[in-house]
Amino acid sequence: MEPGMKPEGRAERDHLNAATQRFTQKTGQNSEESPRRREQCHHYHNDPQLEVNFYTGTNEDSDIAFQFRVNFGDCVIMNTREIGMWRCEEKCYNVPFEDGKSFELRICAHYDEYKVMVNGQHIYNFLHRIPPLFVNMVEVWGDISLTRVLVYN
Template sequence: MAAIPVPYTKCVSLSVGSFVKIKGTFVMPFNMNPELEVDFHTEAEGNKNIAFHFRVYCEYYVKMNSRQCGNWDEEVRTSVISFEDGQPFELGILVLSNEYQVTVNGHQCYTFPHRLDPASVKMIRVWRDVSLTSVTVI
């Protein structure tokens, strides 16, 4: 399957029950600290408001946050890294009524409460040190 250009952006409309599935691989070994970032923007352009920010620092931690009126809110961090060095990943983000539920390779790993209405999300951006094979929204 052909690689998708990174950074990747897609206009979307999310609601409770929406599921975002991202398949790819990191482009360098974990000891070089590759990163993966997924952002749910409330505007088609710009990054003033981000309903959900998910960022993986492979050698260190995963952080989740939101951004309102250009200001970051309090971030949530975990040292649990559910990705495997050198292996393809399937990242899933399910929109529930009160939170995002994040799975890695089919295993539920992280949750993040809604701070902005997921229905306000207009665009998804996936980027950093990854090669993508697919991004789908169901």
């Protein structure tokens, strides 16, 4: 386990300028979701197989500066939650993830936006709605096998 990681898979930081995540999707396994997690999900057509949340506080009720959700084979949705309200989501149908194949997801917080790279290729941009300076916790959730999370300046 990386330094600063909690057993639940969350990393807390005072300031987050860049975050790198490496994930491996599970093959042939279904993760069991807790009832609490299911209640917090939005009403999706399909539940996302991968979700990354950059929280401004240290609990799941905190604002989310950046949410990155992937429905494999369908779409990627990016959004922000401020004062308990979801803002307008940005949806992209360019989904470079393949079922059962390893991939590297890199999310870098730049001055004005998050830049998302998949397998070394720049794929998405998301303009800051809440400055990354306020991010204190990163949550990674979904039907994946997480192999590494790095948070650095």
